[in-house]
Amino acid sequence: MSDEPVIQEVTIPIAGMTCAACSSRIERVLSRLAGVKSASVNLATEKAFVEYDPAETRLSLLKQAIIKAGYTPLEIERGEQTDIDRDRKEREITVLKNKLLVAAIFTIPLFYLAMGDMLGWPLPVSLRAIANPLVFALLQLGLVVPVVSVGYRFYTVGFRALLLRAPNMDSLIAIGTSAALIYSIYSTMRIAAGDHMAHHELYFETVGVIITLILFGKTLEAVSKGRTSEAIKKLMGLAPRTATIISEGREITLPVDEVAVGDTVLVRPGEKIPVDGIVLEGFTAVDEAMLTGESVPVDKKAGDTVFAATLNSNGAITFSATRVGRETTLAQIIRLVEHAQGSKAPIAALADTVSGYFVPVVCGIALVSSLLWFFAGGSDVTFALTIFISVLVIACPCALGLATPTAIMVGTGKGAEHGILIKSGIALETAYKVEAIVLDKTGTITYGKPEVTDILPYGGYSCDEVLRLAASAERNSEHPLGAAIVREANARMLQLDEASAFEAIPGLGLSVTTSSGHFWIGNLKLMRERRIITEDYQDDADALAMQGKTPVFIARDESLIGLIAVADVVKPSSISAVKLLHQMGLRVAMITGDNARTAAAIAQQVGIDEVFAEVLPRDKADKVAELQSQGLCVAMVGDGINDAPALAQADVGIAIGSGTDIAMESADIVLMRSDLSGVASAIQLSKATIRTIRQNLFWAFAYNTAGIPLAAGALHIFGGPLLNPMFAAAAMSFSSVSVVSNALRLRSFKPVILYKTEEVNENGTIVA
Numbered sequence: 001m002s003d004e005p006v007i008q009e010v011t012i013p014i015a016g017m018t019c020a021a022c023s024s025r026i027e028r029v030l031s032r033l034a035g036v037k038s039a040s041v042n043l044a045t046e047k048a049f050v051e052y053d054p055a056e057t058r059l060s061l062l063k064q065a066i067i068k069a070g071y072t073p074l075e076i077e078r079g080e081q082t083d084i085d086r087d088r089k090e091r092e093i094t095v096l097k098n099k100l101l102v103a104a105i106f107t108i109p110l111f112y113l114a115m116g117d118m119l120g121w122p123l124p125v126s127l128r129a130i131a132n133p134l135v136f137a138l139l140q141l142g143l144v145v146p147v148v149s150v151g152y153r154f155y156t157v158g159f160r161a162l163l164l165r166a167p168n169m170d171s172l173i174a175i176g177t178s179a180a181l182i183y184s185i186y187s188t189m190r191i192a193a194g195d196h197m198a199h200h201e202l203y204f205e206t207v208g209v210i211i212t213l214i215l216f217g218k219t220l221e222a223v224s225k226g227r228t229s230e231a232i233k234k235l236m237g238l239a240p241r242t243a244t245i246i247s248e249g250r251e252i253t254l255p256v257d258e259v260a261v262g263d264t265v266l267v268r269p270g271e272k273i274p275v276d277g278i279v280l281e282g283f284t285a286v287d288e289a290m291l292t293g294e295s296v297p298v299d300k301k302a303g304d305t306v307f308a309a310t311l312n313s314n315g316a317i318t319f320s321a322t323r324v325g326r327e328t329t330l331a332q333i334i335r336l337v338e339h340a341q342g343s344k345a346p347i348a349a350l351a352d353t354v355s356g357y358f359v360p361v362v363c364g365i366a367l368v369s370s371l372l373w374f375f376a377g378g379s380d381v382t383f384a385l386t387i388f389i390s391v392l393v394i395a396c397p398c399a400l401g402l403a404t405p406t407a408i409m410v411g412t413g414k415g416a417e418h419g420i421l422i423k424s425g426i427a428l429e430t431a432y433k434v435e436a437i438v439l440d441k442t443g444t445i446t447y448g449k450p451e452v453t454d455i456l457p458y459g460g461y462s463c464d465e466v467l468r469l470a471a472s473a474e475r476n477s478e479h480p481l482g483a484a485i486v487r488e489a490n491a492r493m494l495q496l497d498e499a500s501a502f503e504a505i506p507g508l509g510l511s512v513t514t515s516s517g518h519f520w521i522g523n524l525k526l527m528r529e530r531r532i533i534t535e536d537y538q539d540d541a542d543a544l545a546m547q548g549k550t551p552v553f554i555a556r557d558e559s560l561i562g563l564i565a566v567a568d569v570v571k572p573s574s575i576s577a578v579k580l581l582h583q584m585g586l587r588v589a590m591i592t593g594d595n596a597r598t599a600a601a602i603a604q605q606v607g608i609d610e611v612f613a614e615v616l617p618r619d620k621a622d623k624v625a626e627l628q629s630q631g632l633c634v635a636m637v638g639d640g641i642n643d644a645p646a647l648a649q650a651d652v653g654i655a656i657g658s659g660t661d662i663a664m665e666s667a668d669i670v671l672m673r674s675d676l677s678g679v680a681s682a683i684q685l686s687k688a689t690i691r692t693i694r695q696n697l698f699w700a701f702a703y704n705t706a707g708i709p710l711a712a713g714a715l716h717i718f719g720g721p722l723l724n725p726m727f728a729a730a731a732m733s734f735s736s737v738s739v740v741s742n743a744l745r746l747r748s749f750k751p752v753i754l755y756k757t758e759e760v761n762e763n764g765t766i767v768a
Contacts, residue, residue, distance in 0.1 A: 006053070006054065006055070007037055007051050007052070007053060008051070008052060008053075008054050009049070009050070009051050010049075010050050010052070010059060010062070010076065011047050011048070011049055011050075011076065011338070012047060012048045012050065012062065012063065012066070012073050012074070012076060013046060013047050013073070013074040013075070013076070013088075014026065014041070014046055014047065014048055014066060014071050014072065014073055014074065015046070015071065015072040015074055016070070016071040016072050016157060017041075017043055017046055017071060018157065018168055018169045018170050018398070019043070019168050019169035019170075019359075019398045019400075019401050020043060020351065020358070020398070020400045020401025020402075021166070021167065021168040021169065021358060021359045021401075022043070022071065022161075022168045022169075022401075023041040023042070023043045023401060024041075025069055025070075025161075025166040025168070026039075026041045026048060026066060026069050026071060027039050027040065027041045027048075029065050029066070029068070029069045030048065030050055030062060030065055030066070033052075033057055033061060033062065033065055034056050034057055035052050035053040035054075035055070035056025035057035036050060036051070036052045036057060036062075037051040037052060037053065038050070038051045039051075042405045043401040043402060043405055044402055044405035044406045044409055045405065045409065048062075048066070048073075049339070050062055059076075069164065069166065070157070070160050070161055070164050070166065074088070089222070092222060093219070093222050093223060096215065096218055096219040096222055097219055099150040099151070099215055100212070100215045100216055100219050102146060102147075102150045103146075103147045103150050103151065103208070103211055103212040103215050104212055106143050106144070106146045106147050106208065107143075107147055107205075107208040107209055107211075107212040109143060110140055110143040110144060110147070110204060110205050110208045110209075111205050111208065111209055113127065113136070113139060113140060113143070113205075114140060114202065114204065114205035115205065117129045117130075117136065127139065129199040133191050133196045133198075133199040134188075134191050134192055136199055137184075137187070137188040137191050137199060137202055137204075138188065140184075140202060140204035140205065141184075141185070141188060141204060143204070143208065144181070144204040144205075144207055144208045147207070147208040147211050147212065148177075148181065148207065148211065150211075150215070151177075151211040151214075151215060153170070154170045154173045154174050154177070154211070154214070155170075155174045155178070157170040157174075158170035158171040158172070158173060158174030158175070159171070159174055162174075162175075167359040167360060167363065168359055169359070169395075169398055171359060171363075172359060172362060172363070172392040172393065172395055173210070173211075173214060173392070173393065175363070175366075175392055176210070176366075176388070176389040176392035176393045176725070177206075177207045177210055177211060177389075177393075179385060179388060179389060180203035180204075180206050180207050180210075180385065180389050180725070181203070181204070181207050183201070183203060183381075183385055184201075184202045184203045184204045184207070187199070187201040187202050188202070200382075201381075201382050203385070203389075205726075206389065206724075206725050206726055209726040209729065210389075210393055210725060210726060210728075210729040213726070213729040213730050213732075213733050214729055214732070214733055216733060217732070217733020217734065217736055217737055218733075220733070220737045221398070221402075221736050221737055221740060238272070238309035238330065239256065239272070239274070239308055239309045239328075239330060240256060240271070240272040240273075240274050240309070241255065241256060242254065242255055242256060242274070243255075243256045243259045243265055243274035243275065244265065244266045244267070244268075245259060245263045245264060245265050245266070246264045246265075246266055246318065247263075247264075251266060256274045256275065257325065259274060259275050259321055259324050260321065260324060261321055261322060261323070261324055262320060262321060263320070263321045264280065264318055264319070264320060264321075265277060265318065265319055265320075265321055266316070266317075266318050267306075267312045267316065267317055267318075267319070268312070268316050269284070269312060269313065269314050269315060269316060270311075270312065270313075271311075271312050272309055272310070272311055272312070273286070273306050273307065273308055273309065273310050273311075273312060273319075274308060275308045275321045275322075275323060275324045275325075275328055276305070276306065276307050276308050276321070276322050276323035276324075276327075276328045276329055277305070277306055277319035277320050277321045277322050277323075278303065278304070278305055278306075278319055278320050278322055279300055279301060279302050279303060279304045279305075279306060279317050279318075279319045280302060280317075280318045280319055280320055281302060281317065281318045282301075282302075282315055282316050282317030282318060283299070283300070283301045283315050283317070284299075284300050284312055284313060284314055284315030284316070284317050285297035285298065285299050285300070285313045285314055285315070286298050286300050286306060286310050286311065286312055286313060287310060287311040287313055288307065288310045297313050300317065305322075306319055307328070307329045307330065308323075308328040308329065308330045308331075309328075309330045333416060333421060333672075336421050336423050336670070337412055337413060337416045337421065339423065339424065346425075346426060346429055347404060347429055347690065347693055347694070347697070348403075348404035348405075348425070348693075350697070351400045351401070351403055351404060351697060351700070354400060354701075358395070358400070359395075362391065362392065362395040362708065363392070365391055365708060365712060366387075366388050366391035366392045366712075367388065369387050369388075369391060369712040369713065370384040370385065370387045370388035370391075371384070373387050373713060383722070386722060386724075386725060387711070387712060387713050387722075389725040389728075390711035390712075390722075390723045390724070390725045390728045391708060391711040391712050393711075393725050393728040393729045393732055394707045394708060394710070394711040394723070394728035394729075394731055394732050395704060395707070395708055395711075395732070398732075398735070398736040399696075399699070399700035399703060399704075399735040399736050399738075399739045400697075400700045400701070400704075402696070402736060402739050402740055402743075403693060403696035403697045403700045403739050404425075404693050404696070404697070406696070406739065406740050406743035406744075407689050407692040407693045407696060407742075407743040407746065408425050408428060408689065408693075409743070410689075410692075410743050410744060410746040410747060411428060411685060411686075411688070411689030411692070411746050411749075412428065414685065414746055414747060414749050415682065415685050418678075418681065418751045419657070419671060419672035419673050419678060420669065420670075420671060420672075420678050420681055420682045420685060420751070421669065421670040421671075421672065422668070422669050422682070422685075422686075423667070423668055423669065423670070424668065426668075427652060427668035427669055428686050428689055428690070429686070429690060430633070430651050430652050430668070430686075431635070431652050431668075431669065431682055431683050431685075431686035432683065432686040432687040432689075432690045433633045433651075434586065434633050434634070434635045434651070434652055434683055435586065435587060435632045435633050435634070436586065436587040436588075436589065436627050436632040436633070436634045436635070437581060437586050437587070437588050437589070437634070437635045437636075437637060437679065438589050438590075438591050438612075438623065438624055438627065438634060438635070438636045438637065438646070438650070439578075439588065439589070439590050439591070439608070439637050439638075439676070440590075440591055440592070440620075440636075440637060440638035440639065440643050440646075441568075441590055441591070441592035441594065441599065441602060442568060442592065442593075442594075443638075443639040443656065444637055444638055444639050444656055444676065445570060445571065445574045445578075445590065445602065445606055445676070446568040446569060446570050446571065446574075446602065447568060447569050447571060448568065448639070449480075449484075449568065450480050450481055450483075450484040450550075450566045450567060450568050451484055451487075451488070451566065451567065451568075451569045452467070452484055452485060452487075452488035452564060452565070452566055453549055453565045453566065453567050453569065454544060454549065454563070454564070454565035455467055455562065455563075455564050455565075456537075456540055456562055456563040456564075456565075457561065457562045458537065458560055458561055458562055458563075459559060459560070459561050461561050461562055464492060464494060466554060466561060466562035466564065467485065467488060467489050467492065467494060467564065468489060468494040468495070468496065468497075469497075469514075469516055469519060469554065469556070469561070470485050470489075470519075470521055470552070470554045470562070470564055471485050471486045471488070471489030471490075471494065471496055472496040472497035472498075472499065472512075472514045472516065473499065473510055473512035473514060473519045473521050473554075474486050474510070474512075474521065475496055475499065476499055476502050477504065477510060481550060481552060481566045482510075482521075484566045485552070485564060485566065497514040497515045497516050498514065498515060499512050499513065499514050500513050500514065500515070501513035505522065505526065507525075508522045508523060508525055508526035508529070509521050509522015509523060509526040509552075509553075510522060516556075517556050517557060518556070518557055519554065519555065519556055520532065520553075520554075520555040521552060521553070521554050521555075522552070522553060523551075523552075523553065524541065524551075524553060526553070527553050527555060527560070530555070530558070531558075532553075532555045532558055532559070532560055533559075533560065534553065534560055537560060537563065540563055541553075541563060544563070544565040545597065545598075546597070546601060547565075547567075547601050547605075548567060548597070548598040548599075548600075548601025548602045548605070549565040549566065549567040549601075550565065550566050550567060550598075551563050551564075551565055552564045552565070552566060570602060570605055570606055571674075571675050571676070573675035573676060573677050574606050574675065574676050575605070575606050575607060576677070577675065577676035577677050577679060577680060578606045578607045578608055578676070579607055580677075580680045581676075581679065581680055582607065584680060584683065586683075587610070587632070588608050588610070589608065589610040589611065589612060589627070590602070590603050590606075590608045590610070590611050590612070591611075591612040591615055591620055591623055591646070592611075592612070592613055592614075592615065593614060593615055593616065593617065594613060594614070595613065595614060596611075596613040596614060598613075599611050599613035599614075600613070617643075617645075618645070620636075620638075620643065620645065620646035621645040621646045621648070621649040623646070624636050624646050624649045624650050625649055628649075628650075628651070633651045633652075634650050634651050634652075635650055635651065635652040635653070635654055635679070635683075636649070636650035636652075636653050636654065637654045637655075637656065637676065637679055638653075638654075638655065638656070639655060639656040639674075643655075647667045647668075652668050652669060653667040653668045653669070654667055654668070654669045654670075654671060654679060654682065655667035655669070655670045655671065656671055656673075656674055656675075656676075657670055657671050657672035657673060657674060669682050677751075678751070681751035684749075684751070685749060685751070688746060688749050689746060692742060692743055692745065692746055695742055696739045696742055696743065699735075699738065699739065699742075700735070700739060703731075703735045707728075707731060707732075707735075710723050711723045711728050
């Protein structure tokens with residue numbers, strides 16, 4: 001029995017987060033709990049991803065910790081996860097829009113009343129400050145109350161965070177607008193007491209405009225954040241709701257959740273396939289674009305695998321369900337993408353660190369700067385209060401918190417649309433640094449299945465006759481080369497003979513008697529042992545071997561009647577993909593257990609000049625480590641069980657989607673298409689996403705670096721204007737929306753496709 005703890009993973013939706021300070025606070029609280037191995041809180045998805053040991057802590061304790069931190073853990077989504085998440089987001093956006101509408105209805109006349117008197121806009125005399133200052137003040141108070149009411153959440157959350165000594169963005173807004181509101185009420189009381197000049201010190205319109213602008217920014221942010229997860233929502237919505245199964249000869253329509261492994265499922269033309277399975281009867285073409293990004297439908301016949309949510313184009317098929325519910329390929333893809341979207345890239349570490357100290361520092365700057373202007377600068381209370389409010393309102397930890405997760409959400413979602421599954425933020429960030437790529441040969445560069453490539457007939461025989469006689473002899477063989485010969489004969493619809501005697505000669509070949517005679521089929525050593533003359537045909541055999549093909553000799557009685565070349569054929573896309581990787585400045589190597597001559601032939605065919613041949617499966621990881629020891633960031637691309645250690649050893653492991661589950665589990669990136677074109681696409685997507693993250697972080701830091709000193713009166717020292725708190729609120733809202741909008745530009749990313757050499761520059765980008 002293993003003493004290793006059983007680690008569980010849980011995703012907890014959380015309500016109440018408004019900025020990076022919130023997510024950092026929850027992360028710290030969760031990480032301190034006994035048994036929690038890791039905790040990552042994503043502001044963009046509003047979820048916590050926690051790994052914990054259930055022997056040391058419980059889910060209920062995790063939720064209690066979140067509540068104590070001042071936030072609300074929501075029900076963990078199960079089953080109809082798409083609908084729950086979508087409905088909650090839609091309700092949130094609707095509530096924000098309604099609040100914004102109410103705030104705007106009262107803020108517009110409030111602003112007009114306050115500024116109209118100052119700027120001489122048309123107003124009834126009875127509402128002017130000079131004529132009736134108390135009515136002027138009370139009317140503004142009456143108009144601002146509904147605005148403060150719809151923005152109550154800023155105060156409840158903000159002050160609660162202050163009491164918990166974890167101030168956030170809401171705390172800044174609550175402190176700033178409360179200061180303005182309280183001072184304005186105080187000024188109203190002074191007016192009522194007879195100090196009519198106190199109407200110059202009313203800040204009601206500032207409170208109303210700040211809350212309205214921030215609600216406007218929050219609404220835009222919520223809508224934009226919803227768009228960042230469109231790709232995953234699209235994937236979630238692809239699966240059909242019902243399935244038609246055949247039971248005791250009858251067709252029964254069931255909810256897709258009730259389909260069980262082993263059920264026989266019927267899918268008609270134009271219908272979506274409800275679960276994964278293996279075709280029993282029928283022939284059709286299936287559109288698998290949602291899985292692979294490949295627009296050309298794939299032919300399916302008995303024995304082929306079909307996947308949930310793919311579209312059956314033109315033929316009726318029945319298949320046996322093999323994976324249902326959360327085990328389908330689509331469900332696994334969704335989990336992979338969700339995990340990636342919730343993970344953090346190392347590049348986000350600086351923003352997380354800054355966010356933890358941001359709000360307390362801003363509060364300190366606001367207080368110190370306002371006091372300095374009041375005491376050292378000789379300014380009045382109104383001026384100092386303006387400085388205090390402006391600094392608090394312009395500071396924006398939201399932009400810092402959204403800079404990385406929004407870009408990762410869009411980037412990983414876009415990758416999923418094109419059959420590129422990036423499993424974590426770390427993998428996404430590392431992929432753009434890759435300098436060397438190691439490609440496994442079998443199943444990665446090649447199809448992984450031997451095929452007949454050449455037939456050379458001798459002694460007056462035709463190609464089809466040589467193939468027919470060889471296949472008749474091989475039809476009872478289990479050898480992969482023999483299976484390839486039989487497959488080719490069946491594809492040509494050749495009539496095969498029955499064998500009356502069959503003997504497998506280990507390491508050499510076969511001795512077979514059929515109705516057409518006695519045949520020897522095998523390698524050169526078998527021919528020589530049987531003293532069959534091959535010297536006249538040795539040049540042909542050597543030429544085939546130099547091309548990486550295996551020559552199979554066919555002799556009838558004592559005479560050679562032909563050569564059949566069998567090879568693991570290179571995928572057409574491999575040549576172009578390797579060329580593109582070279583054009584991107586990457587070092588490309590091939591690794592294989594094949595002999596050096598076959599490996600060299602394949603490498604020459606696809607344009608690879610660095611080959612590791614005759615490498616045992618257990619030594620593949622050592623070859624990757626050897627390249628890493630040279631200071632290179634290495635990606636390993638493979639598809640088999642024997643590639644799993646090398647995939648894990650590499651800085652970035654990339655699994656071809658047609659490979660084994662173990663290889664896909666070991667990899668950091670999974671390509672759903674069975675060719676190498678996705679490798680370049682994954683690296684380009686990584687570069688585009690990291691570029692966007694850097695832009696976001698630059699502007700988030702630059703914004704606060706410039707905005708806070710400006711609000712603190714830096715320009716006013718040199719006779720410049722003082723920043724109005726209302727403009728500070730507008731700038732704060734714009735910063736968050738701009739970061740999310742910049743991330744959304746990734747939605748226009750197009751995967752790298754294969755171009756001619758002259759169409760691709762040294763960076764691997766397309767030349768117009």
